[in-house]
Amino acid sequence: MAQPRIRSPKPYTRARPRATIDWTHYDPGEFYDEIISAPGRARPATRSLAAFMRKQTIKHLISRQQAADLAIQEMGITFTVYSEGQNIDRSWPMDIIPRIISLKEWQVLERGLVQRLTALNLFIDDLYNRQKILKDRVMPREIIDSSPEFLRQCVGARPRHGVWSHVCGSDLVRDSDGTVYVLEDNLRVPSGVSYMLENRAISKRVLPQLFERNSILPVADYPSQLFDMLTSLSPRRIAHPEIVVMTPGIYNSAYFEHAYLAQRMGAELVEGADLVVGSDDKVYMKTIRGLSRVDVIYRRINDDYLDPEVFRPESALGTPGLFRAWRKGNVGLANAPGAGVADDKVIYTYVPAIIKYYLGEDPIIPNVPSFLCVDPVQCKHVLKNLANMVVKPANESGGYGMLIGPAASKKELATFAEMIKKNPRNYMAQPALKLSTAPTLCGNNIEPRHLDLRPFILQGKKHYVTPGGLTRVALRKGSLVVNSSQGGGSKDTWIVDTEAN
Amino acid sequence: MLSRVAERVYWLGRFMERAENTARLILVRHNAALDLPREVQPSWMLLLQVLGAEEAFARLPGAATEKNIISFVFGEKENPSSIISSLTCARENMRTTREILPSETWERVNSLYLSVARRSNKDLPQGMRHAVLNNIVQSCQQVTGLLAGSMNQDAAYQFIRLGRNLERADMSTRIIDAASAGLMGNVDETSPFRNVLWISVLQSLSAYQMYRLNVRRSVDREGVLAFLFQSTVFPRAVAHSLQQIESSMKLLPEHKSTLAVAAGLRRQLRDTDFSALEGEALHTYIDRLQLQLVDVHNAIAVGWFAHESS
Structure with missing residues (x-):
């Protein structure tokens, strides 16, 4: 019989300090960082997070990240990338280090978002009815006449509360001097809110300690706020109107969200x-x-x-007659058809004027300076400075068909210049912003990565703004493209009340 | 409950049952082949006849060998009645109805689909057949058990049950038909193997042990037919499936006309004397029975899935 094997005695080790996270090595460079104001210094609202992380080892953080990834897989949080064909389920990438905004700053942004959506809804309602803004020559009529998103079929329609865009997702970005701008408004069918909710659920699961120490505004209220807003659109004044979520089906990139919201609201998914x-x-x-x-x-x-009788006749996704039912006031549609006219990227440049015209106020959140290619002088400027510009087609979303000047090759720049010259109405350009960064777990390091923020604003009888929103982060080093369809990730977003702590 | 959702879970029930039955069928055919001498071996083509897949097989290249037929029935995506096709359809139906089903069910169905899909373009060698096919049968049963044990027994559950039982009844008739017509062709009445063949018919419906317990007589044609068609206690007997269908229907709204179709068929089955149905007459009877099962399906579709616009 074999003898038991001899075990070596436990080697003597001197207690070594564990390698924890050292903020002095974190350097966002010329960019504004959301968490760290200068090497080793955290912003007031983020101090508790920075201090917590200072006590963690990177190994521990990685294990928390893995726990989050696993939870995301188990909960089946997915999105679709169109070019992937068959591959429907892709896990949602979320970085566990939250992005933090102080309540004080947020309250201003919140007011700005409500102001903006209120004005935009007045604008849409005006466009489809009296067209005062055009008659008063605040906006040239040609812009509306040439907009493919202006639906003639909607002229004269009066949706309840005069509201056309009930669910809006506006993208906010912060430049290197700390100013927050509205980059674009999504007034048609903005998506991402379910990921905002799931991100919170995940971070509560993997970093519960932080929720004890901070006063973080909760987001879980959204589905019931959405439900109440939808209820306020019901044509029948009954206690329990029938509300449904209408999806194009499983092959849509946001199907997960459609099913998620229907389930959370207790509405049928149709x-x-x-x-x-x-x-x-x-x-x-x-x-x-x-x-x-x-x-x-x-x-x-x-x-x-939406309705093959009125729009694309070959559409098998819609319902014949739906538009007619809406025009007669027999059904509420959120968002109303035609609302997209106001998130045309050319109309975007007029939003400050729109706010001024309808509300008599100055915009609380500024627009990113923009150049319209349809204007020959501005177009010339754009073409000359193309390498420092971000050029967007007027009517695309999801980051498709965009040119990012600083990242483009000579050949790409030349092709884009040709496209702009051919169809100037279709393009708008903005100087490439120095998007703010936040610490992100990248492999074995914590590095700055660029991000934006998409809050969701509801308008029916009342307004509601999600506290925070969906922070999207460009996971590739130096990249400014945050769209999940283009390799972006996300972060949980915390509105922290520092006075309550 | 939305009609579309009802229809999808109904088909989920049907396709899961179809996948399970097809796996059983290959398994039993494989075992029977090991018991019988070469000259009385039934042709592998019989498997295709049972599944109504002869035409689809003929359209593809490849001779009617054991290996090709098994691959065709197991993993051929071009064959609408293959196991992989059934599981693909089951999974697709489930994908859009996940919200109303217990989440473990999706995981089971998905992992079963993935395990079969991984093997689907390879042959199924003799040594692996039992393990692979048995895993399919067990996984399908697990899903049935999960649903029974963890799902609200609401309308959605009844639609799954309707699909499962209707598919089961249909498959039972197919197996009996193929057995009595094809199987017996090259074995005469006195052959000692005749018994073995009837036993294998029972086995392909997991009915052998239950037959013994319930019928208490030797395995013969009359006994087997009466048991498989008319038993109200054996879950894979046609009459039992119809009984289950009726009980599901009664729990659904607006069931009057659909229930009448199913109940009529069950009564007619009960009053049939199978000992009098020989050879061609039996085949004709089964043909008609299958059409009547289609009538039950149509009644379900008209009653709950289809709507004329007002």
């Missing part, structure tokens, strides 16, 4: 074929008990596909 418009111009859904009246549709499907 596809176009589940709905039918009767000869009474009312909308019904097909249930196993027969047809059942629908009052409000939170539609997550583009205008084009």
